Amino acid sequence: QSVLTQPPSASGTPGQRVTISCSGSSSNIGSNYVYWYQQLPGTAPKLLIYRNNQRPSGVPDRFSGSKSGTSASLAISGLRSEDEADYYCAAWDDSLSGPRVVFGGGTKLTVL
Amino acid sequence: QLQLQESGSGLVKPSQTLSLTCAVSGGSISSGGYSWSWIRQPPGKGLEWIGYIYHSGSTYYNPSLKSRVTISVDRSKNQFSLKLSSVTAADTAVYYCAREPREGYFDYWGQGTLVTVSS
Numbered sequence: 628q629s630v631l632t633q634p635p636s637a638s639g640t641p642g643q644r645v646t647i648s649c650s651g652s653s654s655n656i657g658s659n660y661v662y663w664y665q666q667l668p669g670t671a672p673k674l675l676i677y678r679n680n681q682r683p684s685g686v687p688d689r690f691s692g693s694k695s696g697t698s699a700s701l702a703i704s705g706l707r708s709e710d711e712a713d714y715y716c717a718a719w720d721d722s723l724s725g726p727r728v729v730f731g732g733g734t735k736l737t738v739l
Numbered sequence: 740q741l742q743l744q745e746s747g748s749g750l751v752k753p754s755q756t757l758s759l760t761c762a763v764s765g766g767s768i769s770s771g772g773y774s775w776s777w778i779r780q781p782p783g784k785g786l787e788w789i790g791y792i793y794h795s796g797s798t799y800y801n802p803s804l805k806s807r808v809t810i811s812v813d814r815s816k817n818q819f820s821l822k823l824s825s826v827t828a829a830d831t832a833v834y835y836c837a838r839e840p841r842e843g844y845f846d847y848w849g850q851g852t853l854v855t856v857s858s
Contacts, residue, residue, distance in 0.1 A: 629785055662844040664786075671835055671848040672786065683846065715786055719843045724802040728776075728788035728843060 630655060631716050631731035638737040644704040647734045649716030651697050655729055659719040661699040663692055666713040666733075675714075676701065703736075711738045741765040743836050743849035751830075751856050757823040761836030761849055762816070769794050769814050774839045777810060777821045779832040780851075787832075791839060792819055826856045 632650040639645040649661065661679050664672035674683050676692035679699065691702045699718075703710055716731040747759035761775070768775060776791040790800035792810045800808045809822040823830060833853050837845035 660843060664845075671851050672845070673848070674844055674846050677842065677844045677846075717786075717844070722802070725805075726799075727801045727803075730786040730788070732785045 629732040630720055630729035631718065633714075633716060633731035633734045635732070636735045636737065638739055639703075639706045640739045641706055641708065643706045644702060645706060645736065646703075647701045647714050647716075647736070649699045649701070649731050651699075651718060651720075651729075653697060654722055655697075655718040655720040656694065656699055657697040658721060661692065661694050662717045663690075663701045664715045664717065665710075666715065668712070672715060706738055708738050711736055741838065741847045743838065743847055745834060745836050745849045745852040747852060747854070749852065749854060751826055751854060752858050753827055753856055754825055757821070757826050757830060757834075757854055757856075759821045759834055759836075759852065759854070760818050761820070762818045763838075764817070768812060768817050768819060772841060774799075774841060775810075775812070775819045776837045776839050776845060778835045778837055778845070778848075779830075780835070781829075781832040789821065789823075789834075828856050830854070831856045 663676035666672045679694040680692045689704045713733045715733050720729040742764045744762045751757045774791040774793045777789040792798045807824045812819040833851040835851045836849045838847040
């Protein structure tokens with residue numbers, strides 16, 4: 628059971644806009660930055676979004692992140708076949724047992 | 740371009756200690772401003788952060804694994820290592836090393852190495 632909750636799957640057709648949600652609590656998303664990673668099949672995760680809505684150099688502006696309260700979202704516009712991947716949200720969690728990085732369970736995006 | 744490469748035993752017996760090394764190239768592990776992390780992913784499942792080490796040698800571990808984890812750094816070889824003791828089948832996973840710019844996210848990752856715990 629992951630600390631951050633994501634839908635297990637999402638889908639869209641080429642050119643569409645899709646959003647992936649990430650729900651947490653006051654000890655993680657509610658008080659810390661949210662990060663998003665893309666994991667293509669058989670590869671290591673790749674940083675897509677940091678500090679809630681910042682894109683690293685080289686990440687297309689089709690990808691955008693937002694945060695409100697204890698939830699966050701990743702939006703992908705102009706969907707392409709190469710966007711088919713697993714997407715993970717992450718954040719620091721200030722739990723009683725000690726701070727730690729926590730991830731969502733991942734969302735598998737299918738481009739129809 | 741910074742590169743990270745994991746290496747180590749791909750098969751570990753239950754109750755033994757898993758040992759992995761991450762070699763860093765294209766940059767110095769001793770440069771300030773970064774920590775160096777281990778993250779794992781069981782087959783078909785999500786990601787779990789294991790812990791990190793700063794260039795100074797100070798460490799911080801996931802509380803859920805803290806009693807079994809040791810992360811160390813060898814600055815002369817520009818690499819850092821992971822030891823996970825008393826392993827069980829639940830520790831079977833792809834293990835990744837990654838760089839963290841002290842802000843909670845991981846910007847460079849190794850390709851990952853599969854470690855299987857089995858007798």
